[in-house]
Amino acid sequence: MKYAMVIDTLKCVGCSDCVVACQTENKVPVGYCRDWVTESVNGSYPQLNLELKSERCNQCDNAPCVRCCPTGASHKAEGGIILVTADECIGCGACIASCPYDARFQHPDGYVDKCTFCAHRLKEGQLPACVSVCPTKCMYFGDIEDPTSKVSHLLKSRKYKVLAPEAGTKPNVYYLI
Amino acid sequence: MQEELFISGRNIPKIDPSLEVWHFPISLYLFLGGMAAGIIFFASLFTILGKENKVQTAIKPAMIIVLFALSIGLIALFYDLTHKLYVWRLYTTIRVESPMSWGAWVLLFVTVASFLWVFSYFSELFPKWSIKTGWLKSFERYLINHRKQLAIILLPLSIILGIYTGILLSAFNARPLWNNAILGPLFLVSGLSTGAACIILFSRDHIERKLFSKIDLALIIIELALIAHMLMGMYAGSAVQLEALDILIRGEYTVMFFVFVIILGLIFPALLESIELLGFKVPVVIPALLILIGGLLFRMVMIEAGQLTRYLY
Ligand code: SF4
């Protein structure tokens, strides 16, 4: 089993509900965020294309943050989710520097924190908080190794991209374009 | 194609707008680690070759400096950790994939072995306080008889320590400025050169100083070649590497890099050392100090500029 998130950039309106939901659900300290929304304009006038998308840790298959962690605090958990064990983390910052998506931050308490795909909610059979609140239902979550799942189906039927594939991290967050 | 990017809802302290997880203490740590590696390398090499009497400074006073350098380096490293209470976790795991992990272990072994080394010279260094206690005395005698074995252990460890400071950075493929294979050898050579400069600085023996001036000169030439190699490698690289190169050659860090690191830290002291080797009088402290300052600035430039480079945003 491998969890993946598929986000439809054509449906995202940039409301940032996902960001607020995450901050509330995960008690993210004020001023920090585990997910965020980017807004980019591509092309040259008059052929311009505005793209909005919600971003977070990509739960990479080939995760540099796990590889460089000297204590093993950053690790791969069930379903391919990358987690940090707070009291094994020494706050050296190696994982932060190694993430091409800048998806990690130093929690004010010292350890490193990041998106967990809401692993605690998954255990109870719920969806990640961001996915469940999205008003346009632009986010999908599921097992990418199950060919009958919604996420697999979407990736078969639609065009998609991942962020910075050239960094070689094999991300598990996909953007439908 | 043009691309403009606005970011909303993203605000991560110490990451936006530019990453700054590593600060001056890390540069200091890498510098002191490299310099210590250099001194240990020379001390153990000459001991293995049976030429201890030619390099008295390198094997005695300079090895005391190594102890200080390693201790201050470790304190600096500790200071820059944000979850300090868990620092012992470094020594409950060995993670071969993580340069920081094996670096921490090598540092531990090097520090212990260097303490033993200095202890074996204790009575020579401090004749007034020579050791009297029975078991300590026999331990000292044991170490004195096994200095060569200690040197054989320390020599490869010093090379690993020196190269690790560079590999640590080059392993981060998310930071295009760091992600090049030349950084390991480059930091090793730079560490050896600062080690030699430190020995020159403290040596009172004309012959020893001359020997290390020659060694240092050769090392500086290699270092300049490696820097040229690094810049050319980036010049031939991908878009993100070209951006990284820009920071060094026409960006925020250009003056610091070219004027202070390359010219004042390498070329100028190399010239002074050549003039001195030709027989003219140059106060040795000048080139030695310039090399040491240049070495520290080099690490600062690499650490700080490297954190400005990234893939996205
Ligand atoms: S996005 Fe960054 S933090 Fe998340 S798994 Fe990949 S490298 Fe690690």
Ligand code: SF4
């Ligand atoms: S900051 Fe913590 S999780 Fe990150 S690499 Fe260091 S010890 Fe591992």
